[in-house]
Amino acid sequence: MLLGFNLDKHCLKALRNTVLLSLFFSISATVSMAQSLETVPYVDLNRYVGKWYEIASFPQRFQKGCNATTAEYSLSNKGYVIVENRCNKDSVNGKRSYIKGKAFIVEHSGNAKLKVQFFWPFKGKYWxxxxxxxxSYAVVAHPNRKYLWILSRTSDMDDALYQEITSRVEAMGFDKSKLKRTKQF
Structure with a gap:
């Protein structure tokens, strides 16, 4: 007996299936909403390549102790982007750290979605x-909103511009309190 009603096995099974389907669609909607992150409509890769300075980021284990962080992108003749990341460990004058990888453009993304690979076979989303x-600046993220980088062509960014950018990323669902400014030269 459920809520004062006498239900047979078929009714209970139908009720259980309805509840399970409702939970599934509720969870699916939450996951879908969490994954919906808009990218810019188009990126001209010839203008995007070159040196970028990290202005701020969500701290990541693989960047622990990094200062004076830069990323340099160049186009390969094989159709992918060469990624060269550098930083100085523990201080702006610390030991230089370097890693080289590849970024593959996701089709039909206007070049705004890439898959970056530093270690085969693992690739990370770079949107x-x-x-x-x-x-003059770019903001790069992962759709799960756990990774975020603010990049600039110069090692310093005007504070008003930085505040505008952080307000926009907050409106996109990022927790801007997690951003840490990167020490540059």
Whole structure:
């Protein structure tokens, strides 16, 4: 007996299936909402390549102790982007750390979604979610919102511009309190 009603096995099975389907669609909607992150509509890779300075990021284990962090992108003749990341460990004058990888463009993404690979066979999502018209800054993230980098063509960024960018990423569902400014030269 359920809520004062006498239900047979078929009714209980139907009720159970309805509850399970409701839970499934509820969880699916939550996961889908968490994954919905808009990228910029188009990235001109010829303008995007070059040196970028990390202005701020969500701290990651693989970047622990990094200062004066930069990323340099170049186009390979094989159709992918060469990624060279550098940082100085423990201080801006610390020991230089370097890693080289590849970034593969996701088809039909306007070049705004890439899959970056530093260690085969693992690839990480690299989505460009904000980009200055003049390519002077970029914001890169993972759709799970656990990874975020604010990049600039210069080692310093105007504080008003930084505040504008962080307000936009907060509106996209990122916790801007997790951002840590990167020490540059």
């Amino acid at each position: 460009i979610i904000d980009l200055a018209d003049d390519y």
